[in-house]
Amino acid sequence: MGPTFSKPLAARETPIPGVVLFDLPVHGDNRGWFKENWQRAKMTAAGLDDFGPVQNNISFNETAGTTRGIHAEPWDKFISVATGRVFGAWVDLREGPSFGAVFTAELDPSTAIFIPRGVGNAFQTLEDGTAYTYLVNDHWSADAQDQYVFLNLADETAAIAWPIPLADAELSEKDRNHPRLADVTPLAPRRT
Amino acid sequence: MGPTFSKPLAARETPIPGVVLFDLPVHGDNRGWFKENWQRAKMTAAGLDDFGPVQNNISFNETAGTTRGIHAEPWDKFISVATGRVFGAWVDLREGPSFGAVFTAELDPSTAIFIPRGVGNAFQTLEDGTAYTYLVNDHWSADAQDQYVFLNLADETAAIAWPIPLADAELSEKDRNHPRLADVTPLAPRRT
Numbered sequence: 577m578g579p580t581f582s583k584p585l586a587a588r589e590t591p592i593p594g595v596v597l598f599d600l601p602v603h604g605d606n607r608g609w610f611k612e613n614w615q616r617a618k619m620t621a622a623g624l625d626d627f628g629p630v631q632n633n634i635s636f637n638e639t640a641g642t643t644r645g646i647h648a649e650p651w652d653k654f655i656s657v658a659t660g661r662v663f664g665a666w667v668d669l670r671e672g673p674s675f676g677a678v679f680t681a682e683l684d685p686s687t688a689i690f691i692p693r694g695v696g697n698a699f700q701t702l703e704d705g706t707a708y709t710y711l712v713n714d715h716w717s718a719d720a721q722d723q724y725v726f727l728n729l730a731d732e733t734a735a736i737a738w739p740i741p742l743a744d745a746e747l748s749e750k751d752r753n754h755p756r757l758a759d760v761t762p763l764a765p766r767r768t
Numbered sequence: 769m770g771p772t773f774s775k776p777l778a779a780r781e782t783p784i785p786g787v788v789l790f791d792l793p794v795h796g797d798n799r800g801w802f803k804e805n806w807q808r809a810k811m812t813a814a815g816l817d818d819f820g821p822v823q824n825n826i827s828f829n830e831t832a833g834t835t836r837g838i839h840a841e842p843w844d845k846f847i848s849v850a851t852g853r854v855f856g857a858w859v860d861l862r863e864g865p866s867f868g869a870v871f872t873a874e875l876d877p878s879t880a881i882f883i884p885r886g887v888g889n890a891f892q893t894l895e896d897g898t899a900y901t902y903l904v905n906d907h908w909s910a911d912a913q914d915q916y917v918f919l920n921l922a923d924e925t926a927a928i929a930w931p932i933p934l935a936d937a938e939l940s941e942k943d944r945n946h947p948r949l950a951d952v953t954p955l956a957p958r959r960t
């Protein structure tokens with residue numbers, strides 16, 4: 577199943593404040609397809625934060641059912657898919673009234689999502705060989721992980737309806753051991 | 769064939785001035801792999817231009833043998849592969865002593881290349897389902913194509929040894945009709 581072609585660029589609010597879902601135009605032809613995955617001018621005009629990326633990461637996931645998360649990082653992310661398809665799940669882990677709010681959506685190459693600092697990010701691949709790509713506005717380091725907030729993928733309060741049961745999913749050892757929501761320390765607003 | 773894992777980040781000069789080839793560390797595990805595809809601080813320290821990307825493009829190529837190029841654009845590009853493998857070919861189309869210089873290299877997820885403004889860019893996919901991704905430091909527009917310099921993929925002077933003969937390759941109609949080197953107007957240095 578390929579991406580939906582030729583949708584106009586569009587931005588949609590979600591139930592989590594600051595999380596914005598994008599439709600991306602994808603141009604198909606005899607060779608395959610082409611997309612502007614991030615375009616600062618057009619997307620800022622459409623409602624994307626001018627977030628100033630300094631790093632582009634790619635994770636490749638061998639099999640359908642590979643699941644990563646839930647990680648709230650101390651920087652913003654603009655996430656999309658280069659090839660394949662994922663079920664994405666986001667949980668607000670910021671201190672405040674929306675703590676614990678959940679949003680899920682399927683992402684394919686014709687969609688992208690902006691995830692602000694402090695919102696927990698996770699995904700499960702729906703196809704073998706899925707390449708997940710994202711831009712972030714601060715440099716990762718092994719030490720920066722001390723500022724991550726983690727939530728267990730199986731948390732009963734968030735109750736994410738994973739398409740493939742976590743028992744059958746490929747996970748990292750680290751991701752098996754994150755705390756439940758009641759034990760999470762919410763991310764405090766950035767001191768300025 | 770997967771990418772080569774765990775090479776340290778390294779930058780190498782090429783025969784074309786300003787074209788720099790990178791080895792990228794790729795971290796493999798039970799899920800697949802993860803890479804920092806672009807990391808401003810580390811890569812600038814390693815010798816990458818601090819080129820200030822404003823756009824990230826992805827082209828998906830259905831079949832091995834899909835060939836795109838040769839396009840010299842009026843901005844810089846940092847190119848890599850999300851999944852699959854390409855044979856890349858670059859021809860200097862800038863006014864000056866290196867006009868016509870050629871460099872070719874295979875790119876997989878563990879490599880990247882910086883292509884400055886005015887150097888012609890082309891690639892041929894070596895695997896079905898190859899996702900090619902790049903960052904550029906100016907916004908594309910249909911009008912900006914007037915400032916592109918094009919060279920024919922089959923140019924006899926550049927004499928690129930395409931792994932799959934162009935007669936068997938998937939091309940755009942536009943790319944079949946670019947001029948030979950003798951008919952190319954070299955890209956003039958940017959007026960400042």
Ligand SMILES: Cc1cn([C@H]2C[C@H](O)[C@@H](COP(=O)(O)OP(=O)(O)O[C@H]3O[C@H](CO)[C@@H](O)[C@H](O)[C@H]3O)O2)c(=O)[nH]c1=O
Pocket residue numbers: 633634635644645647649697698708716717748795802803804
């Ligand atoms: C995030 C990151 C990780 N790494 C290295 C550390 C590990 O050797 C390897 C994989 O890191 P992990 O922390 O296991 O990656 P993963 O569980 O996929 O999680 C990261 O990548 C996910 C996407 O794959 C994001 O949704 C998460 O927020 C992010 O934390 O890559 C880097 O070299 N640079 C990075 O920026």
Ligand SMILES: Cc1cn([C@H]2C[C@H](O)[C@@H](COP(=O)(O)OP(=O)(O)O[C@H]3O[C@H](CO)[C@@H](O)[C@H](O)[C@H]3O)O2)c(=O)[nH]c1=O
Pocket residue numbers: 603610611612825826827836837839841889890900908909940
């Ligand atoms: C480059 C570019 C193209 N497009 C649109 C125009 C077309 O509808 C479709 C494909 O454009 P084409 O010009 O045929 O793309 P392609 O031949 O692949 O060439 C572009 O993409 C190549 C990589 O695929 C680059 O190596 C070339 O330098 C670049 O010009 O995407 C955009 O919407 N934004 C862009 O930035």
